Amino acid sequence: MALQDRRVFNLRDFGIKRGLSFGHYRYKAVKPGLESHLHQGALEICFCMKGQQYYKIGEQLYELNGNDIFVVPPDTMHSTGEFPEDKGELFWLQILLDSSVGKLCNMPKKQSDFLLNTLLDKSQCIFKGSFQLKLNLEKLVDYLENVDSMLSKIMIDQLITQLLLETVILSKKTQKSLPSIKLNTLDKYIQKNLFRIIYVDEMANIVGMSTGYFKAWFKKESGMPPKEYVNRLKIEQAKIDLRTTKTVTEVAFGLGFASSQYFATTFKKFTGTTPKSYRRLQREL
Structure with missing residues (x-):
């Protein structure tokens, strides 16, 4: 195609x-x-x-x-x-x-x-x-x-x-109405550790899987790779943090990003705007 x-x-x-x-x-x-x-x-x-x-x-x-x-x-x-x-x-x-x-x-x-x-x-x-x-x-x-x-x-x-x-x-097939117990466990773990880098192998270890199998399982369960899933949660938290008096750099480091530049790139990828623009728009509301 x-x-x-x-x-x-x-x-x-x-x-x-x-x-x-x-x-x-x-x-x-x-x-x-x-x-x-x-x-x-x-x-x-x-x-x-x-x-x-x-x-x-x-x-x-x-x-x-x-x-x-x-x-x-x-x-x-x-x-x-x-x-x-x-x-x-x-x-x-x-x-x-x-x-x-x-x-x-x-x-x-x-x-x-x-x-x-x-x-x-x-x-x-x-x-x-x-x-x-x-x-x-x-x-x-x-x-x-x-x-x-x-x-x-x-x-x-x-x-x-x-x-x-x-x-x-x-x-007509029976649909899953609730996320799996393992995915709920991972959600709670990620939320508690948003302030740092979360590695794929440690996520796999939490649910008792090999890293290779975990990647395939996680993508099937959530529709996206583990790293992207974690970054999406981090960006949702960043939206909240950017409404405070923290600087963009403080928000980036507070969420475990290695640099404010990488944070800004990731933020724009998932929101379509930069952290600074997002903060300005929120303050104008």
Whole structure:
């Protein structure tokens, strides 16, 4: 798949009469947040593959982590709230519900209505994805970027159908409602030790795993590598500390960063702004 920052495809340009937008981004740093908007007559399925993303609907804030799926119902105002579009990778697919505009990927109406109504029932719920889903999402990007034959168009129809079917199947699986006990233990440990460098091998030791196995387990549980998870918690604490009389350097060293420069780089990566700018904005509120 082409390594591009962000791609958006108008599905109707590819003969998908009930398709609106299919998109993908892979950000190495945060981007400005999504303004409040809606998709008229269309539901949107968001596949968060890596990192973290927030969606705000009304007063409700939803937090997506790696391998999470979220369905936004049609005609519903949503945004990322006060959060930026986060560092990481996300796909989205928007499908019109009105069958009068045409068939959905040449499926019989009864079948397409079943898939879309099932997804509507799961709107504003977060559920887990799968490895196969990511492969199909990547394949769809490839075919949309390189439509060169009737075979490509057939494959695009088939992949969208597969994505909807697989998403429906995943939505019916029993979901974990609470973080694992081990992850809760690590959260408490990290919070107590935010003032210093926290090493991956010591985190692994706390939950009785080898470092290699721990890295894979942690990423599966939290959707991100251990170091990134720790830094995100440190930056959340930094936001609180920057509202005090402490200098940026004091905040940086107080959270175990080796230098104020590294702290500023990390802070901007996860918030989209520098510590000094963040402090100034908070004081102007």
